[in-house]
Amino acid sequence: MSAREAKAVKSPVERTPQALGVQDRELLEMYYYVRLARAVDERMWALQRSGQAAFVISGQGHEGAQVGTVYALDRDKDWLVPFYRSVAAVLVKGMPPAEIFLIQLSKATDPSSGGRQMPGHYGHSGHKILSTSSPVTTQLLHADGIAYAAKLRGTGEICVTEVGEGATSEGDFHEALNFAAVHKLGVIFLVENNGYAISVPVSKQMAVPNVSARAAGYGMPGVTVDGSHVLDVYVAARDAVARARRGDGPTLLEVKVPRLTAHSSDDRQEKYRSADEILHTKEHDPVHVFAAELRAWGVLGEAQERQIAERVRRAVDEGTELAEAAPAVDPATATRYVYYEHDAPPGRGR
Numbered sequence: 001m002s003a004r005e006a007k008a009v010k011s012p013v014e015r016t017p018q019a020l021g022v023q024d025r026e027l028l029e030m031y032y033y034v035r036l037a038r039a040v041d042e043r044m045w046a047l048q049r050s051g052q053a054a055f056v057i058s059g060q061g062h063e064g065a066q067v068g069t070v071y072a073l074d075r076d077k078d079w080l081v082p083f084y085r086s087v088a089a090v091l092v093k094g095m096p097p098a099e100i101f102l103i104q105l106s107k108a109t110d111p112s113s114g115g116r117q118m119p120g121h122y123g124h125s126g127h128k129i130l131s132t133s134s135p136v137t138t139q140l141l142h143a144d145g146i147a148y149a150a151k152l153r154g155t156g157e158i159c160v161t162e163v164g165e166g167a168t169s170e171g172d173f174h175e176a177l178n179f180a181a182v183h184k185l186g187v188i189f190l191v192e193n194n195g196y197a198i199s200v201p202v203s204k205q206m207a208v209p210n211v212s213a214r215a216a217g218y219g220m221p222g223v224t225v226d227g228s229h230v231l232d233v234y235v236a237a238r239d240a241v242a243r244a245r246r247g248d249g250p251t252l253l254e255v256k257v258p259r260l261t262a263h264s265s266d267d268r269q270e271k272y273r274s275a276d277e278i279l280h281t282k283e284h285d286p287v288h289v290f291a292a293e294l295r296a297w298g299v300l301g302e303a304q305e306r307q308i309a310e311r312v313r314r315a316v317d318e319g320t321e322l323a324e325a326a327p328a329v330d331p332a333t334a335t336r337y338v339y340y341e342h343d344a345p346p347g348r349g350r
C-alpha cells in the first residue's frame with residue numbers, strides 16, 4: 001500500500017461496512033460504477049480531443065458523491081434531476097455508456113434531445129432522469145415540482161437533484177430549498193462542492209465554509225461529507241432517503257469533491273490554479289481512496305479488481321462502437337421541436 005493509500009484509508013469517520021449494515025456485494029457494485037464513470041469520462045475526453053465531439057464537461061472527482069447518493073435511491077421508482085457533471089449519477093440511474101456517448105456525439109438517437117442539446121445535458125424519460133437546462137440552479141425548482149406532484153398523487157417517489165456550490169449563490173437555490181422545506185417535499189439537494197465555479201474559488205462565492213450551514217435557515221438538516229469516502233456518502237444519502245420516504249421533508253447534502261479536470265474542454269485551469277494545488281487535489285481522487293478502503297476492509301482482492309477492470313473496459317469500448325455507428329442528425333430536421341411542423345407525424349413538432 002502506498003503512502004497516499006495508507007493516508008486515504010484513515011476515513012475521518014472510522015466506520016466499517018459491517019457496522020453500518022452495508023454488504024460487500026453493494027460496495028463492489030458501487031466501486032464498479034465509480035470505475036465505470038471514470039472510464040466513460042476519459043473516453044468522452046478522447047472523443048473530444050480527436051475531433052468527434054464538440055465539448056466535454058467532466059465528472060472526474062465527483063464519482064463518489066454521485067454513486068454514493070444515487071445508489072441509495074430506489075432506482076426504478078425515484079427521480080434524478082441532474083446537472084452537467086452527472087456522468088456517474090446517470091450511469092447508476094440506468095443509462096448505459098452507449099447512450100452517454102450518443103449524447104456526447106450529438107447523434108440522432110441521443111436519448112436526451114436527439115442531438116439538440118450540448119453534450120453533458122443529460123435526460124432520459126425511461127430512466128426517470130429529467131432533462132437538464134443550461135442555466136445553473138433552475139433544476140432545483142424542477143425537482144421541487146416532481147416531489148410536490150409525487151406528494152399530491154401519493155406515489156411515494158422521491159427525487160435527488162444535483163448542483164455545484166457556485167450555483168448555490170443563485171436565487172433559485174433559496175426558493176427551491178424554502179419551498180421544499182415548507183411543503184416537506186421528498187427532495188435531496190446534493191451540492192457537489194468542488195471548490196470552484198469555473199475560475200471563481202469558493203471563498204469568493206460565500207462567507208461560510210460549508211454550504212450545509214445554510215440548511216438551518218430553511219428548517220432542514222444540512223450535512224457535509226467528504227466525497228472521497230464513498231461509504232460515508234452512501235450512509236448520509238441513505239439517511240436522507242429514509243427521511244424523505246417517511247414524509248419528513250428534504251435534506252441538504254453537501255459533498256466535498258476534488259475537481260480533477262479543468263471546468264470544461266474550453267477552460268485552462270493552469271491559468272488560475274497552481275501546479276501544486278492541481279497535484280494535491282489528486283490525493284482526494286475517489287477512485288483511489290475507495291479502492292484503498294475496500295482493500296483495507298478485505299472486500300476487494302486482485303482477482304475482483306481485474307474482473308471489474310475488464311467489465312469496465314468492455315462496456316466502454318462496446319458503448320463507443322455503438323454510438324460511433326449510430327446515424328447522424330439529419331440537418332433537414334434542425335428546427336424540429338422548435339417550430340410547428342404541418343406535416344410532422346403526431347408527437348413531432350406539434
Ligand SMILES: Cc1ncc(C[n+]2csc(CCOP(=O)(O)OP(=O)(O)O)c2C)c(N)n1
Nearest residue numbers: 134135136163164165166167194196197198
Ligand atoms: C444562470 C447561469 N449563470 C451562469 C452560467 C455559466 N456557468 C456555467 S457552469 C458555471 C459555474 C458553476 O459552478 P458550480 O456551481 O460550482 O459548479 P461546477 O461547475 O463547479 O461543478 C457557470 C457560471 C450558467 N450556465 N447559468
Ligand SMILES: [Mg+2]
Nearest residue numbers: 164194196197
Ligand atoms: Mg463548483
